[in-house]
Amino acid sequence: MKKLVGLLLFFNVFVVLAQGGINSYNFGQTPQAAMLNPAYNIETNYHFTLPIIGSHNIILESTGMTAYDVIGTNSIPFQDKVENTVYQLVANDYFLLNQKMEFLNMGQRLNNDAYLSYGFYEELDLFSTLPVELFHLFYEGTSIPGKEYKIDDVVMQSNLLMVYHVGLQKSITKKLDLGIRFKVYNAAYDLQATSNKGNFNSNITADNIYSHSLSDIDITIRTSGFAVQYDADNDPIKDQNGDIILENNSGDDLYFEDYFKGGYIANKTFFNGNKGVGIDLGLTYQMKENLVLAASINDLGAIFNNNQVRTYAYKGDYTSQGLAFEYDSPIGYVQRLEDELNEYIPLTIEGNNYTSLRPFHVNAFAAYSFNKKRSNVCELYKSVSYSYASIFGALIHAQNRPNQILYDASFFYERNFNDIVQARLNYTVNKYSASNVGLAVSAHLWKINLFAGVNNVLGLTNLAKANNISAQLGIHVMIK
Amino acid sequence: MKKVLVLLSLVLVSFSCIKDVDYNQIESSEFTTPLSIALLQLDINQNDFLDVNNNEITYPSKPYIVNLSGLYYESVTDNLLFSTQFSSTFDRDINCQLTFFNGSNVELMKSDEYLIQSINSPVIYSTTYEGDKYDLFTSVRRIDVKLSLRNGNQIQPDDNTNFSMQSVIHFDMILQPQF
Numbered sequence: 284m285k286k287l288v289g290l291l292l293f294f295n296v297f298v299v300l301a302q303g304g305i306n307s308y309n310f311g312q313t314p315q316a317a318m319l320n321p322a323y324n325i326e327t328n329y330h331f332t333l334p335i336i337g338s339h340n341i342i343l344e345s346t347g348m349t350a351y352d353v354i355g356t357n358s359i360p361f362q363d364k365v366e367n368t369v370y371q372l373v374a375n376d377y378f379l380l381n382q383k384m385e386f387l388n389m390g391q392r393l394n395n396d397a398y399l400s401y402g403f404y405e406e407l408d409l410f411s412t413l414p415v416e417l418f419h420l421f422y423e424g425t426s427i428p429g430k431e432y433k434i435d436d437v438v439m440q441s442n443l444l445m446v447y448h449v450g451l452q453k454s455i456t457k458k459l460d461l462g463i464r465f466k467v468y469n470a471a472y473d474l475q476a477t478s479n480k481g482n483f484n485s486n487i488t489a490d491n492i493y494s495h496s497l498s499d500i501d502i503t504i505r506t507s508g509f510a511v512q513y514d515a516d517n518d519p520i521k522d523q524n525g526d527i528i529l530e531n532n533s534g535d536d537l538y539f540e541d542y543f544k545g546g547y548i549a550n551k552t553f554f555n556g557n558k559g560v561g562i563d564l565g566l567t568y569q570m571k572e573n574l575v576l577a578a579s580i581n582d583l584g585a586i587f588n589n590n591q592v593r594t595y596a597y598k599g600d601y602t603s604q605g606l607a608f609e610y611d612s613p614i615g616y617v618q619r620l621e622d623e624l625n626e627y628i629p630l631t632i633e634g635n636n637y638t639s640l641r642p643f644h645v646n647a648f649a650a651y652s653f654n655k656k657r658s659n660v661c662e663l664y665k666s667v668s669y670s671y672a673s674i675f676g677a678l679i680h681a682q683n684r685p686n687q688i689l690y691d692a693s694f695f696y697e698r699n700f701n702d703i704v705q706a707r708l709n710y711t712v713n714k715y716s717a718s719n720v721g722l723a724v725s726a727h728l729w730k731i732n733l734f735a736g737v738n739n740v741l742g743l744t745n746l747a748k749a750n751n752i753s754a755q756l757g758i759h760v761m762i763k
Numbered sequence: 764m765k766k767v768l769v770l771l772s773l774v775l776v777s778f779s780c781i782k783d784v785d786y787n788q789i790e791s792s793e794f795t796t797p798l799s800i801a802l803l804q805l806d807i808n809q810n811d812f813l814d815v816n817n818n819e820i821t822y823p824s825k826p827y828i829v830n831l832s833g834l835y836y837e838s839v840t841d842n843l844l845f846s847t848q849f850s851s852t853f854d855r856d857i858n859c860q861l862t863f864f865n866g867s868n869v870e871l872m873k874s875d876e877y878l879i880q881s882i883n884s885p886v887i888y889s890t891t892y893e894g895d896k897y898d899l900f901t902s903v904r905r906i907d908v909k910l911s912l913r914n915g916n917q918i919q920p921d922d923n924t925n926f927s928m929q930s931v932i933h934f935d936m937i938l939q940p941q942f
Contacts, residue, residue: 354784361788424796424936485799490885491848493801493931605801605929608827608908617833747784 306736306755308678309567309577309648310697310707311725313734314338314388315757317400319646320579321450321462322565325390325398329762332388332402338757340383346715347376347413351747369418374436375687380409388759397453400464404448405552409441410642410684425485425495433482434502438685440477442586442639443508444470445552450563460567462579468559468641470586471551472508475639477685479503496602500628504595505637507557507588509542513632530591559586561641573652573671581644589636599628642684650676650697672699690714693721703727711738723755732759789940795840796936803829803930805908809853809921812912819918826907832866836901842893843900843934849877850885851926855915859928864905871899878913879926906930 307315312325314332332338352368354361383406390400420432450464481500487493510530512520519527522536531537532555541547561584567577606619614622652671674697681690691713699705704726711719723736734757737743805827814820851857861874877888892900908928912918 350781350784354786354788356783356785361792362794365792365794421794421796424798425800426797490850491887492929493799495801603801605804605931606829608803608805608829610828612828612830615830615832619830747781 306707306709306721306723306738307734307757308646308680309575309650310723311705311732311734312727312761313725313732313757314390314400314759315340315734315755317390317450317452317462318388318464318563319581320565320567320577320648321464321563322452322460322567322577322579323462324452324454324460324567325761327390327761327763328392330388330390330400330759332385332757332759334386337759338383338385338388338404340381340755342379342381344380345376345378345413347372349747355747366422369415369422372413372415372418374412374415376413376415377684377687377689378409378411378413379689380407382407395453397451399449399451401449402447404446405444406446407443408642409439411439411441412436412686420483425493428485428487431482431484431498435480435482436686437479438477440475440639440642440685442470442473443552444468444556444559444586446561448563458569460569462563462565462567464563466561466563466582466584468561468584468586469552469554469556470508470559470588471548471556472506473557473586473588473639474504474506475637476502476504492604494602494604496600497628498600498602500597500599500601502595502597505588505593505639506595507586507590507592507637508551509539510591510593510634517630517632532590555590557586557588557590557592559639559641560584575648575650575652577646577648577650579644579646581646582641583643584641586639586641587636588639592634592636594631594633594635594637596631596633597628598631601627642682645681647679648676650674673697674699707736709738727761730760730762732761733757734759792940794938796938797933798936799931799933801929802932803906803928805926805928807910807926809918809924812918813920817920819912826862826909828908829906831904831906834904838936838938839901840935840937841897842891843897843932844889844891845900845930845932846887846889847874847877847928847930848885848887849879849926849928851879851881852924853912853918853926854881854924855918856880856913857926858911858913860909862907862909863900863903864907865902866904868905871903 307313308319309323310316312327314325314330315338317323317325348368348371352371353364355364359367383404385402385404388400388402388404390398392398414434414437416432417434417437423430445468447467447469448464450462452460452462454460479502481502482498483496484498485493485495512528512530514520521527526538529537529539529541561582563579563581564583565577565579567575570576601624603620603623606616606623612619652674654672674695676695676697678693678695679690680693681688683689691711693709693711695707695709697705697707704724706725707721707723709721709723711721718741719739720741721736721738722740723734726733734755736755812819847861849859857879859877859879863871863873865871874890875888877886879886910926918924
């Protein structure tokens with residue numbers, strides 16, 4: 284367990300994939316770049332990414348803290364470090380994990396010069412705000428009468444899905460490229476707790492009477508892909524061994540442990556999950572020979588959850604000044620307290636279908652090329668940027684998440700060393716960090732394209748003190 | 764190009780660089796939360812001291828009881844404060860005594876006999892339980908409260924009089940993560 288916590292703290296600052304690929308946007312003629320901007324011309328006739336090992340992305344980020352803040356070796360006692368960290372967090376600080384692994388990514392140029400690409404990849408996404416006020420409640424207990432501890436900003440969403448996609452990139456005019464990518468989602472599981480309200484407070488009246496209140500509680504948690512079965516009293520239905528039985532389409536008993544068996548989760552992830560659809564749109568505009576503008580929107584879509592769905596809701600208010608004395612009640616204190624809570628803030632469990640929106644990304648990009656032209660101008664396609672030795676540019680990226688938009692701006696300098704190697708140095712600033720200097724390299728060796736990038740080179744000197752680090756890796760076969 | 768690849772390799776190798784952290788700190792951690800929990804309350808009026816024929820009774824017909832089973836003290840500091848506040852608008856004084864029992868209904872201890880005077884201002888009695896008394900308190904699973912009216916005028920049916928009592932337990936909850 285200690286190792287697990289350590290690992291989480293480590294990953295907390297380990298890898299952040301530039302919130303959508305700042306390093307690789309319109310860079311290096313890689314299929315990864317085309318996944319970010321479907322209008323990006325990767326200037327090849329065929330490509331495929333090596334299955335499973337070919338392309339990995341992972342984002343793991345937590346704002347407001349670093350691993351060193353919590354487990355750093357210094358003279359500050361551990362408890363004090365944790366407390367200091369908790370009190371430096373602010374509302375909407377969050378934890379984000381997004382991991383992708385490509386199983387197939389292929390493409391070919393069509394007769395009309397359009398480029399068709401298709402494939403599928405697995406994506407695991409977890410976003411959760413840090414429950415700052417509940418952390419404060421943990422430290423303060425009831426020592427501050429009247430203080431309200433809100434749960435309004437407690438948000439969590441997560442899913443594991445397979446994304447099947449097919450995209451088309453087409454040059455409309457000599458200056459304008461458009462791209463579109465259709466996606467079909469297959470979600471193995473989905474969890475949404477995105478609109479929670481309510482608060483807790485303890486009070487002492489002028490007459491010194493203590494009271495504890497849960498006010499305006501309105502909590503809704505929706506899940507799909509796994510569904511506990513309940514009896515009329517909202518108690519989970521168990522088998523004779525006491526194991527909880529899950530809803531199963533086949534009619535056979537299903538248990539949580541079945542999910543950790545390879546075949547079941549793989550089947551759900553690849554085929555038998557809840558379905559959804561989405562779309563990526565992009566454009567690239569060659570404003571001048573040495574000025575390119577681009578924009579894209581990714582994952583504009585939704586998952587329609589209608590299989591193994593549950594909605595758990597708590598609503599109500601409850602105030603206690605202590606349980607009343609009773610005449611020889613056989614019911615225990617804790618049971619009475621639970622009964623009262625259930626009466627005033629009842630839990631309702633329903634199996635209604637619901638729709639969960641995908642967290643979509645918006646990118647706006649500009650690149651200005653300069654220095655002398657290189658000899659490797661591609662006459663067939665009009666990506667004239669690569670005929671220049673140097674490029675300056677900027678990318679603004681935004682991602683919608685419940686109750687907030689995550690955004691950042693990146694400024695980069697790109698250098699084309701020769702026909703083989705391109706490198707990009709970028710500086711990224713966002714609401715939480717202004718010290719990210721990244722480096723990306725794309726190399727074309729024979730028919731192989733290698734791409735690698737990190738987004739916070741300075742942070743690599745000690746990951747424990749870094750707020751975020753990013754890494755990307757891609758291996759592609761490109762045939763012109 | 765070679766320089767770039769070397770540089771990139773160095774960058775990637777340095778991924779493993781995590782310094783100045785000590786995971787063992789987590790093992791010895793302990794967190795404390797100060798809590799004052801309103802545990803019990805009692806609100807009665809003059810009618811509770813009358814039988815069905817409106818004859819005064821010295822005590823309520825049965826002791827008031829709360830069943831504390833289900834409470835756990837494993838994560839509490841080894842001392843706690845149990846305070847009880849009384850207020851009364853009766854025109855006669857009231858004696859109050861709490862009796863504590865364990866899960867087998869064996870009497871563990873009694874409180875002092877509190878005198879609640881006929882004034883409309885609250886009075887608080889507090890007891891700190893620590894050491895052996897703490898161990899005794901944590902085995903309490905039932906509390907009886909007995910009330911008796913002191914001598915005075917015959918009481919009449921009246922909903923407007925009020926006697927209230929609230930017991931609050933003050934303690935520090937301790938969380939020691941186990942890894």
